[in-house]
Amino acid sequence: MDVKALDKALQEILKKREELAKIDYNNPKYDDLEEQLHDLEDDFHDEYGEYLEEAFQKVHDDLCPDNDVLMPIAYLGKGVPVEIDKLAGKDTKLILAPAPTRIVLAVGKDKQEVIWTAK
Helix, strand or coil: CCHHHHHHHHHHHHHHHHHHHCCCCCCCCHHHHHHHHHHHHHHHHHHHHHHHHHHHHHHHHHHCCCCCCCCHHHHECCCEECCCHHHCCCCEEEEEECCCCEEEEEECCCEEEEEEECC
8 A cells, every 4th residue: 555645645635625615605616626626535435445444444343333434535534423332421533634644533622542554
């Protein structure tokens, strides 16, 4: 796996999302930016989806087997809420983060732990 290319693709998606978030739906550029974002996400999934889905499946199996594994792109940014038996009642999320590409377990607003890193 070319982890540098993976990380670059992830950062491009985040950059495009930020760009899109800064403009209003009525902006004439909105539709073009949204289309570019979807293309980036589709290409990302085609290239890295299987690799990342396997990583997320292992993480889910270990930490939150009752939760379904989603497409990796869903975990990018704010993350996906998951239920972890050992942390019952706590706000827990899995987040796909870049630089380096990794899966982070966020517990509440203050605690984050890297639980997987792309290799």
